[in-house]
Each structure stands twice: as structure tokens, then as C-alpha cells.
Amino acid sequence: MMKGTDAIGEAAVQAGCRCYFGYPITPQNELPEYMSKRMDEVGGVFLQGESEIASINMVLGAAAAGVRAMTSSSSPGISLKQEGLSFLASLELPAVIVNINRGGPGLGNIAPSQGDYYQATRGGGHGDYRMPVYAPAGVQELYDITMKAFDVADMYRTPVMILGDGMMGQIVEPIVRHKRPDVELPPKDYILDGCEGRPSRIVKSLILDVRLMEEHNWKLKRKYDLMKKELPMHEEFMTSDAKMIVVAYGTAARIAKGAVKRVRSNGLPVGLIRPITLWPFPDEAIANITKKAKAVLVFEMSTGQMVDDVRLATNGRIDCEFYGRPGGVVAAPQEIARIIERHWLQKELS
16 A cells, blocks of 8 residues: 555666665655655655755756656646756656646645646646656556656656646555566666766757757757657546547546446446656547547636647537636546436437
8 A cells, every 4th residue: 555655756766776866845745754764775865955945956967977867746846847847858868757736826825726737738837848648546556657757757868747636646546566577768878977988978058059049949849749659648548439529537437437327327338548748749549539429518627728638638529617616626436427318418418
């Protein structure tokens, strides 16, 4: 049995993370607490920076030295890290960033929310960059995806974000702990580890020649296009005969799955598709599934953000409605089941 935040921390250790830098903010404080103990046990480095800005730049330094590094925070703290994320992307340095999303905007509250979707999937910081964003929906998946995130970061030389929420970080569930599988990764021939016996290396993001800056942007774009082909992940639940598809991620998807089971027991053919990667978004999977359906309902713990990506994926071929509970309110499956039934009647899907 492990708490969500502890599962992230243990998976990071098993994946070879040896540097953690962070700054306290609820509801993710259990993660740095866990890492403070585990980094000491495995000979790693734990440091509470003087701020979120300091912490993300410490991650940058460790990544430049070739060490697997991680930071974590929650919503307002992640906002402060955005410049560092842009630097990591431009420098093509691997790192894992965990956001245990809380209610906002502003300082908000410490309740679970999904209001950071735009920030996570649209880059957040300045400039033309993207980064893989994973949205686990259970403690086992938090463990597995954290381990995967470090490999993806090294494979593509990119920051990777794990987007959870206050509930996902606090729940306790049984998991199977395992070591990282053998994965062939490219050599780190860019790291700054001393240049005795070899030419010196330079890691920089300041490119004053506009033609060279443009070339760098197109290089990054080619990498992001490759990620779009290779990284999308999703889960389908009872979609084969569904006339209505519910789309939700993370904690909202767990709630929606319970609602789908309820309406199925009442004879309504409703299914669920759960994006696991929020970027790259599983556009093709959603497009294919919704070709067979007559309506789509997007449920988010926000005022509506992922719904834009779902509408882009369906390309206007099908009605795409939205239902949300923002600000930290957590809906029950019964509530979502009632919303599904109401939309079913409105669309006259029978």
C-alpha cells in the first residue's frame, strides 16, 4: 500500500533519480518529505531551495551534469518554474517535473483540481516549445508513469511533466513495486562533466543570430513531431458499442468510469476514453472512437480546457458537450451519471 506522492518518489528512485530539488507547497509536501529520506539512503542529493525558481534551476544544473533530476510543486509553484521549463526545453536537457494540481486561479485552495491543463499542455513558459505531459489515474499508474517519464526525458532530451491533483497525490492504494526495465537510451554526449582529454562542450540557450535561432526552433519542432507519432497513450472503457463517449482524464476519469458503469446498468450504451498523455494528445484515437458514436461529453474538474482538444480531434463531426466542477469541487459518480442521462435524453440517442 502506498500513497500517491510516495509512489512517485519511490518510482523516481528506482528509475535512477539521484537529485531532487523543491520547495514546500500543499498538497504535494509528502513528496519532498519522502525524497528527503530516500535520497539520503541511495547516496543522492535532496535540497530544499530558497524558492521554486531556485529549485527548477538546480534541476537544470543537475541535468546538464548528466544526473537524473526531479522537482515537484503544486499549481502556483509550477507557475514560478515556467521560465526554467522553457530553458530546459531550449537546452534540450532531460528532467521530470511533478504538478499536484490544486484549486485556483491565484493562490486558490489545496483541493484537487484540473485547472492547470492549458499551462501544462501549451508550454506554459515563453517561446516555441512543447513537453510530454502524463496524467495518471491511480497510484499504480503514478508509479509506472514516473518510471517511464525519466526514460522519455532522456530519450528525447526534454523536460517531462506528470500532472496529478490533490486527490491523486493523497489516495492510498495497493501497488506492485518493480525495478525499471532495461531500456536502450542514447548516450549523454552533451553533458558537462569535465573536458580533460576531449574538446569542451557548451550548453546554452542564448542564440543572438536570428537565422541560427530559427534553425534551432525547427530542430525542436522536428523532435516534437516525432513525439506526436511515438508517445500518445490512452485507455478505452466499454467503447465498442457506445453511442455516447465520455472523455475525462486523471481523477475525473475515475469518477467518470463509475458513472459509465451506472448508466450501463440502466441499459445506456455509453463508453469512456481516457487520455493518458495530455500532450501529445491522443487525437487519432479519439477521432476513430467518436466516428462510431453520436455524442461526446467531456468531464473535467475545471471550467473546460481539455474540451478544446477533444473538439479539435473530432473536427466538428459530432456534438461535443462539456460538464465541469472547478475550484476544487469533486463530483460523485452519481452526479456524472445524471449528467450523462440528461444529455442522452436531450440528444434523443435512443
